[in-house]
Amino acid sequence: MLDIPLSALEVAMVQTGTRAVDTLRDTADFARGMERLGYHRLWYAEHHHSPAIGAFPPVVLTAHAAASTSVIRLGSGGVLAPNHAPLALAEQFGTLAALHEDRIDLGIGRGPGTFDEGIARALRRGAGPATDAEYREDVAAVLSFLVEEVALGPLPEPWLLASSAAGGALAAALGLPVAVAHHIRPDNTRAVVEGYRAAFTASRWCERPRVLLCVETVCAQTEEEAVWRAGPMNVVKAGLLQGLSRTPFPTPEQAAVHPFTEQERQALDGFRAQQAVGAPEAVVGRLAQLAGETGADELMLTTPVYDLRERIGSYELVRKYWGR
Template sequence: MSKEKSVNKGAKQLRDIPLSVLDLVPIVVGGTAADSFRNSLDLAQHVEKWGFHRYWLAEHHGMPGVASSATSVVISYIASGTSKIRVGSGGIMLPNHAPLVIAEQFGTLESMYPGRIDLGLGRAPGTDPLTARALRRDFQSSGDDFPELLAELRSYLNPSSSGSSSVRAIPGEGLNIPIWLLGSSGFSARLAGELGLPFAFASHFSPDYTLPALEIYRSSFRPSEVLDEPYVMVGVNVVAADTDEKAQWLATSQELQFLNLLRNQPTPLNPPVENMDEIWNDYEKVAVKWQLRSMITGSPETVKEKLQAFLDVTQADELIIHTQVFDHKARLRSYEILAEIVMGK
């Protein structure tokens, strides 16, 4: 099994680490899911050309602004339209599914696109309780059974590690499908460390716990057949544009998205606005700004400086970038700027 390799601690520059993409396949106001899929494929083809390492898609359900609910299907669509970029889940919410089904789905994907598929796993439902129940997830489950579900899934992919079983994942059995644990708290951080698996932290929506979770992961890490040393990927919201002012304007779409979630009124992704103070009240402004305080917005120079500062603090081995803007061309330009300032593309 191939292993992710950490770069030297304490000497990391942006040019030293891989950059990847996290895509929720946003549905915009006035658009359709079909439009969103085409835009995501176009983005994937561009970032592959620009040198990004992975393209991950996230499982969410019942959200008017997110089209990636059938995550495995979308992964196949993106992988079929690209040739070398790794494509995977950021992540599959394992408690929503029978582990055998996920082993078969990702075994199928790995068989179709060998050497390019990642299986990132989370333990949250990715939706509200009623939708989780409709997904046949235990209504009372808190995700505490995630370690058992993970062990079952891994046994289908590598049955020799757990003895013989009459239940087999075909395709899936014996295939090299890298498993990542995703988290926004310490639970998955500790589990990933104890199992010697790579860990991805959702700093883009859980900034408070970023450094504590990374410390838990690194301190609890045990070498495995997968990794010799810890490997951390950290999610970060980035909106880059040619000027600071334009980037801040584009970023209001994500501010509106969080505001609508705060109001329990999720909507498709709205176009940017000139003045958020006309829309939110003082409490809502503080709440949204706090939630998005780690978001990096600005011109190429501003983004490069802030992203390097974020790397200095986290010492991540890889950054996965989430860019949630209304206009598809502006989203492409944001990732192009990242490629220019980090990879010299």
């Protein structure tokens, strides 16, 4: 198997029949589980106004997890620059890096984190979506403030999230390591990686191109069980295909009887074929294939499974078989 690190992305699903506070209580247990299993880093995503995913600020979850662990790297994957003042981001993550030396990452992304236009405008105090130029200025400002205004000691490690060739090009121009969102837009992965490597310019942040590939991964003892556990996220995705985020995160039993349209089934089957869902041998084989095809320096797994124990169990199986 390829000798590259495995990491985790947590999106903090709020399960049907539970409260957001229950999900928050699970985050510390999940972080400790990832550290126990030897995962390299754990990132938190920014989402807003979704009944399926908690609106928990990545900086807060990072701080909470850092207080509950000792060695795993932690951070945002990502914090969405258009929603925040650059100086505030630099201060928040600079403070975390000073408190937890050599453990904090600042992964920066672009999207609003919501499908609700009203919420998106509220996050930007009435402004519309950020332009390409505004996003670039925001990212550059965060990096500048980290060095010139914050600099409390050790700095967080900055990453740029990319799901398009434009995102990869910006990471290359700024000399940042890139986290490729294969779990969101797998059809763009090759263009992102190839364009990034071709245009990369070294910087104080990164001397050579560094690629982290994020893959949706659900692993169980059998393929049937893995598909069963992956069912709830399929319901959420079916809503996203329609530009909606109103679907709560259902139980596997509810997902099993959800009335998908034929178009939705084809889209979901096509998406799953590009991820890593199945029994351990098939999952690690697929992950190794993706790493080999992209030359990724690191794999990050996101596992949107309903039950916390089953979610950690998926990561445990992958870790166990990855080293064989």
